[in-house]
Amino acid sequence: MAGGLVALFDDVALLARAAAASIDDVGAAAGRAGVKAAGVVVDDTAVTPQYVRGLSADREIPIIRRIAVGSLRNKLLIILPAILLLSQFLPWLLTPILMVGGAYLCYEGAEKVWHRLSGHHDDHASGEEAMPDEQTIVSGAVRTDFILSAEIMVISLNEVAGEGFWARAVILAVVGLLITILVYGVVGLIVKMDDAGLRLSRSSAKGVAGFGRGLVKGMPRLLTALTVVGTAAMLWVGGHILLVGSDELGLHAVYGVVHHLEEAAHEATGALGGVVGWLVNTLASALVGLVVGAVVVLVVTLALRRRRAEPAGH
Numbered sequence: 001m002a003g004g005l006v007a008l009f010d011d012v013a014l015l016a017r018a019a020a021a022s023i024d025d026v027g028a029a030a031g032r033a034g035v036k037a038a039g040v041v042v043d044d045t046a047v048t049p050q051y052v053r054g055l056s057a058d059r060e061i062p063i064i065r066r067i068a069v070g071s072l073r074n075k076l077l078i079i080l081p082a083i084l085l086l087s088q089f090l091p092w093l094l095t096p097i098l099m100v101g102g103a104y105l106c107y108e109g110a111e112k113v114w115h116r117l118s119g120h121h122d123d124h125a126s127g128e129e130a131m132p133d134e135q136t137i138v139s140g141a142v143r144t145d146f147i148l149s150a151e152i153m154v155i156s157l158n159e160v161a162g163e164g165f166w167a168r169a170v171i172l173a174v175v176g177l178l179i180t181i182l183v184y185g186v187v188g189l190i191v192k193m194d195d196a197g198l199r200l201s202r203s204s205a206k207g208v209a210g211f212g213r214g215l216v217k218g219m220p221r222l223l224t225a226l227t228v229v230g231t232a233a234m235l236w237v238g239g240h241i242l243l244v245g246s247d248e249l250g251l252h253a254v255y256g257v258v259h260h261l262e263e264a265a266h267e268a269t270g271a272l273g274g275v276v277g278w279l280v281n282t283l284a285s286a287l288v289g290l291v292v293g294a295v296v297v298l299v300v301t302l303a304l305r306r307r308r309a310e311p312a313g314h
Contacts, residue, residue, distance in 0.1 A: 060191045063134055068184035070142035071149055075176035079153045084169055087157055095245050098158055101151045102241030103292060109234035110293025152179060194219045236282050239289025258284040
């Protein structure tokens with residue numbers, strides 16, 4: 001009997017170790033997948049605060065909460081089942097779909113660069129215009145988030161495509177949940193930073209009041225920095241997706257050049273080779289993203305102008 005109990009305890013311990021290893025594997029895979037989606041995450045974080053501009057302070061967090069719930073619904077109930085079925089039954093479509101998404105990221109990034117260089121800025125000085133109702137704001141934000149969420153999930157799926165079906169499901173669900181919490185948690189902190197700064201600025205303690213005023217003044221700079229970082233990240237991630245995807249589809253020329261430059265930089269810089277090689281690959285990917293995005297922006301712009309001109313020609 002004692003021997004049987006010992007054997008049973010050994011089996012339980014073995015199962016516990018296997019379960020712990022599985023959890024570690026899921027966590028590691030989720031981490032790798034999340035890192036590759038970082039460019040889209042940063043852009044998502046930079047875009048969302050715009051939806052609550054001009055609203056009363058007491059409605060900002062409730063609206064962000066509603067957008068977060070819609071984002072999680074997008075990821076877990078629509079996007080996740082769709083890409084899991086795709087990866088299971090039509091895996092060959094993953095690379096082309098990922099490249100289409102990469103091209104979209106390049107387009108978004110290049111369009112922002114173009115607007116910045118051409119001096120086109122959002123005009124918020126239109127007076128006291130009626131704000132759209134909350135449902136309209138939330139619906140518009142969730143629609144935009146759907147595109148970004150789809151990119152996050154497809155990029156993440158590409159990182160764990162070799163896992164089993166249920167492992168992919170668990171990993172992607174973890175990624176979707178954690179990224180949603182991260183993005184909208186940070187967004188909540190950002191939109192409340194100026195409110196916190198105003199309260200602190202009224203403090204009788206000079207140091208606290210100065211810190212509060214610094215928060216208020218720093219908000220516009222923070223949003224600008226997020227926009228710049230988000231744009232750069234979109235070009236980098238989009239360009240990298242296109243490079244890797246084209247290589248997987250048999251078009252090796254551009255990827256080969258970038259890979260050669262990366263290896264040359266790695267070998268030439270000794271101990272810093274890993275970092276320098278990564279920087280070369282990142283800059284090259286961003287450049288590819290900018291070029292591809294600029295071409296897409298040009299095509300879209302010409303198509304829109306042609307469509308607008310058609311009624312006048314009839």
